[in-house]
Amino acid sequence: MTEPLGASGLILNEKLLWEKGRKGRSGFSMPESDVPSSPLPMELVGDGPDFPDLSEVDVVRHYTRLSTWNFGVDTGLYPLGSCTMKYNPKTNERQAGLSGFSGSHPMLPESLCQGALKLMADLERFLAEITGMDAVSLQPAAGAHGELAGMLVIHAWFKKKGNSRSKIIIPDTAHGTNPASAALCGYIPVQVHTGAEGILAPETIAAVMDEETAGIMVTNPNTLGLFENHLKTISEIVHAKGGLVYADGANMNAVMGIADMGRIGVDVLHLNLHKTFSTPHGGGGPGAGPVCVKKYLKPFLPVPRIIQKDSGQYALSEDFPESIGKLLAFHGHFGVLVRAYSYILSMGAEGLKKASQLAVLNANYLKEQLKDTFHLAYDRPCMHECVFSDRYQQEYNVTTLDIAKRLMDYGYHPPTIYFPLVVHGALMMEPTETESKEDLDQYIDTLKKIAVEAKETPDVLRSAPTRCKVRRLDETAAARKPCLAG
């Protein structure tokens, strides 16, 4: 094996903010007052929040040190399955930081924000084109918010037809947000099992789909990294009973330029711009979760809608009486939308298709190179990710968690673990297209080495990681007596 990526360096300790402050310091350049003082009535005035007083240097050192305890895509390979941790182009940050975009007020008269509206109208069109859907709303703030939007659209559609339904079919491979979003609209999830091939069988759906069921919520490609080959037939079954098909499009990175969700029979779909469209994950967000629909569901999309007048001017319209309403105070996570727009313009149609092809190539390469080392849950050509398990390592009493933790010592972010739930001890790996062959090879070597360690020196895995800022943390004790503020 070549020299491993992980090395030990100098890690600096850093206190909590309020352990550092000294009263009388300041890290802010206070503007001078040019108006007289105007005190508020005393009974309204409080003591002010107990924030520590720090100097500018205190603040800079604090966060710089903290940042070195973190691992991001810019640090290295981050194969966190289902999260599409692809490289986040720096140009996106530049564009979102332009003063017009970052300073524009959402309540200005339309004539003063044409550029922002044009950007959003274009992006809606691009996303409709990429998915094969007819209309898009950019308002949802994240994937789960897009799911909520989509379920509300379905709910509103049935309500209009005077035909309210109580259930929704959700496969056992679904992300937890799917059932939780459906429940917010009052739907009772009906769980169905994924077939032996790792995808849904039409018979399974036919057996449960009835006129009490609003439809199905299905992730395609699914969370096993497999394309739902029978989705077209499944859509027909659902439609025949008057239901609608919701597709969780969080994994669209596998099929841009290849699959047509509209043709498959999908009625509503959400995208995760923070996955497929390269906007940074920000340590947990913000993302954006646009919701895309077929023509007949367009009247239900969130308001305001962006419309183009005959004059060519863009406007915001509330005139959609069947709309589900508003999901966010303003127009969505505009700053995230600018980044996704910048990405699509940088890539073009060919570039996006190529990205999907290489994402799938990378995942299949990883799968082939590792399937003798780790148990592969479904040995079939995969899409953007592949799911292994710890079955081969169990005889050494080594678990998925141990493998994940050991990867950190070697300089990698671990894959997603213990999800999807249908694979016991899942190790879900999504390399994405922005990883080179050399980097994948080094990661593969590392995992093979870890498999040898599992056999020969299992304690090394069980006590990993040893090179991070902290060793394994006691999450059970933390939850038993939560300390959530200092």
Next chain:
Amino acid sequence: MRFLPHTPEQIQLMLMVVGADSLESLFSSIPEECRRLQDMNLPDALSEWALNRYMDALSASLAVSPDYKIFIGAGRYDHYIPATVSALKSRSEFLTAYTPYQPEISQGTLQAIYEYQTLAARLMGVDVVTASHYDGATALSESLLMAIRKTRRKRVAISSLIHPFYRRVLQTYLEPAGFEILDLPFLENGLTDLSLLEGTTDIAAVALQSPNFFGCIEELKTASKKAHEMGALFVAGFTEALAYGLLKSPGSQGADIVFGEGQSLGIPISFGGPGLGMLGCTSEHTRNLPGRLVGKAKDLDGKNGFVLTLATREQHIRREKATSNICSNNSHCALTAAMYMASLGKSGFCNLAKLNHDKAAYLCRQFSDAGFRIPFSSPFFNEFVVEFPKGFETRYQSLLEKKIVAGLPLSTFYSKLANHYLFCVTETVSRKDMDALIQEVKS
């Protein structure tokens, strides 16, 4: 394409390993009926430099201060952002990481969010604050869903002086599940009228915003007492977090749950998003909170560290029985807010709040001295309402041409308030700009 590292030779080698002839054939298992019939119709790819030119032009077409003098707040506030905050938040170790599921390799995010939770709890006067929500409006909605779960009652009472857009979002969240909203009107002094609450017993929560949409400071303590007498929870919140550099915190006035928008805390306005949904409560309700929480933990050697905790409330464990569907949140905005609060410190934060109030009070007095009516007499923070004589609309339009946005017309939100405009002033507005505005409006 510069983001795609594969050389043609490497692609061939890799295809051999996976047993495929071509990149296309990787998808051969996808049935014909699921495929696109045509290539995607998108604009041709732009070079980095062509993209810059295009985006520069698009961005330049937008009206922003200081070129424009914009006297609008209404949920998004123009505050100075220190260069340190912009630089530190851009560190890619923070920016390009995801949710800290693996704590040992994410201690930077985790400590920073723990510190955010702490500073935010001090600001809001509560015991616990979540790691973030999407915005103030979804934080309000989640607060009321919490109260509905807790009290098992199906109706909530909402001040009509909560931001009108927040109330619309709330409606979207509550109505499909069959929950009801009782709107509390407002009084002549610009505060919420609580009299509709008399005699009601089935209310899960009473919710107020302070400073409210008109900028007026609500009497939270009175409302809290009323809510608690009815067995309801008291929910209080804000759109302008800076107000609490000056005002008594909502928690200290008896709020059980506090929601808010934290955009003022160092986050660019960015056409309204992303912002920062702040949501906190007293410790009694912790396990009912939606969204992520960071807690303290010890490692194997007894060293202090941080983890995501109380996950059994969340969708990835509880699925449809979770306290919310939220997964990705606005963590990076919470990080930014923490950097901002740390940069200002208590002294800076209080002084800045005072400066904001002084400026807004100055402009309000100038309007009043110039003979315009200030319809609501209650004390306010940063924002206030002015009533203009009939026909001001034309003047408003002509001021736009002079790059002045003279407040936000309120009649779209409150049909009775024709010719009423909501004005906002922050530290970024100079006396000169305010005097110029008065001259223009008077003439």
